[in-house]
Amino acid sequence: MNLPSRFTFIIAAISLFAGTLRSSSAAQAYIIADATTGYVLQESKSQDKRQIGSVTKIATAMVVLDWAEHKGGDLNQFVTIPPSAFVGTLENNVGFRPGDDIALRDLLYAALVQSDNVAAYALASYVGSQIQAPTAKLSAVDVFVTQMNALAKQLKMEKTRFVNPHGVDTNVKPLPYSTAEDVARLTRYALNKASFRFYVSQKERQITWRRGGKDQRYLLRNTNELLGTNGIDGVKTGQTARAGQCLVLSSAREPQVVPEGTANRIYQRRIIVVLLGSANRFGEGAQLIAQGWSLYDHWANTGRLADPKKLL
Numbered sequence: 354m355n356l357p358s359r360f361t362f363i364i365a366a367i368s369l370f371a372g373t374l375r376s377s378s379a380a381q382a383y384i385i386a387d388a389t390t391g392y393v394l395q396e397s398k399s400q401d402k403r404q405i406g407s408v409t410k411i412a413t414a415m416v417v418l419d420w421a422e423h424k425g426g427d428l429n430q431f432v433t434i435p436p437s438a439f440v441g442t443l444e445n446n447v448g449f450r451p452g453d454d455i456a457l458r459d460l461l462y463a464a465l466v467q468s469d470n471v472a473a474y475a476l477a478s479y480v481g482s483q484i485q486a487p488t489a490k491l492s493a494v495d496v497f498v499t500q501m502n503a504l505a506k507q508l509k510m511e512k513t514r515f516v517n518p519h520g521v522d523t524n525v526k527p528l529p530y531s532t533a534e535d536v537a538r539l540t541r542y543a544l545n546k547a548s549f550r551f552y553v554s555q556k557e558r559q560i561t562w563r564r565g566g567k568d569q570r571y572l573l574r575n576t577n578e579l580l581g582t583n584g585i586d587g588v589k590t591g592q593t594a595r596a597g598q599c600l601v602l603s604s605a606r607e608p609q610v611v612p613e614g615t616a617n618r619i620y621q622r623r624i625i626v627v628l629l630g631s632a633n634r635f636g637e638g639a640q641l642i643a644q645g646w647s648l649y650d651h652w653a654n655t656g657r658l659a660d661p662k663k664l665l
Contacts, residue, residue: 380637381597381630382533385645387652388541388603388623391665394648399533402512403629406591407468408536408599409520409529412501414465414552415543417457417480419504422546424483428458431563432479434471437494442470443521447560447571449475455562462560465552467573468590470519477518494518508542510535522595533627538665540588540601540625553587553603556580577602578635583642588625590634598634602626604642609653620657624649 384399386392393399420426436451447463449455449471457479463472474494481487481497491499494517501515513531522528543549558573576590577600584604591599606622624645631637 379632380628380634383626383628383637383641384533384537385641385648386537386541386625386665387649387659388544388625389621390657390659391538391541392652392659393534393537393663393665394624394645394652396533399537399627400512402530402532404520404522404529404593404596405531405536405629406520406522406593406596406599407470407473408531408589408591408601408627408629409515409518410464410468410473410591411536411539411543411589411601412504412515413473413476413497413518414461414549415539415546416497416500416504417461417476418546418548420480420484420500421457426457426480426483428461429456430479431456432460432475434475435478438471438474438478441521441524442474442519443523445469445471447471447573448569449562450564453562453564453569455560459560459562461552462555462558462573464519465589466555466558466575468576470521473519474517505535505539508535508538510538513539520591520593520596522593528595533629534665536601536627536629537625540603540627541665543588544603544623544625550587550603553577553589554580579638579642583639583646585642592634597630598632599629600627600631600634600638602638602642604646606646620653622649622653 382398382401384396385394421428431454434449434453447469460472460476463469477494477497481493485496487493505513513535516529556575562569579585585602587603588601604624609620611618626641
């Protein structure tokens with residue numbers, strides 16, 4: 354049998370197998386993908402534009418981390434939380450106040466672990482001012498959001514528009530949007546950075562900031578209830594009235610060693626699940642992770658061939 358025929362046969366077999374595992378997920382859209390190759394194992398309406406809520410903060414974190422890595426930004430730098438960080442952010446669960454001084458690193462923890470909107474805005478305000486001096490037309494946060502959209506373009510997230518650093522979509526024009534497929538592209542990029550993987554893997558994290566010369570402390574608790582189950586080591590939750598319940602998951606297994614001739618080949622094993630518009634994100638997320646590993650195992654056992662049309 355020649356290679357094209359074998360390729361077609363295996364892809365057909367995978368498609369048939371995927372059909373037997375078709376999800377009963379009630380989410381408006383979802384996708385399951387191999388993190389290493391970007392091969393899409395299963396999806397439903399993954400190219401439909403939707404609001405994604407605080408899943409937006411994955412992009413926020415990546416602009417900050419890329420700035421720190423490529424522009425020499427210091428994440429231990431203390432910055433002052435501006436009054437504008439509290440306008441339209443809807444919640445303040447940590448209890449920050451205007452004028453608080455806090456390290457960028459702790460703002461990242463607050464934004465990623467407990468999904469704090471004030472922290473995301475404060476990050477954007479400071480880092481945006483370092484990327485480009487604010488002008489009459491562009492505030493520091495506008496500059497930052499421009500970088501978020503530039504990152505989206507770089508990652509071929511062609512159906513994504515960011516309008517703020519936290520994903521709030523109440524009284525916001527124009528509306529932000531993305532797709533499950535685009536979020537999977539973003540997540541795959543983010544997971545390549547060890548620092549991001551560390552932030553989103555923390556079940557709890559104590560942060561400290563200064564207020565009037567006195568230290569304030571707060572124990573962050575991760576909003577991802579599935580963290581630590583079935584290999585899940587991240588990534589992010591999101592929820593608004595428009596977006597519904599959203600969830601991005603990363604699940605990893607030990608690398609697989611496969612003998613090839615006289616040598617061994619090592620395959621990293623990690624899958625990504627994105628579900629948008631759910632009414633039960635943790636129940637559905639757990640189901641999709643289990644389903645994803647079944648699909649992954651079948652794909653791996655049949656040669657890991659990846660249809661180019663099904664790559665992120």
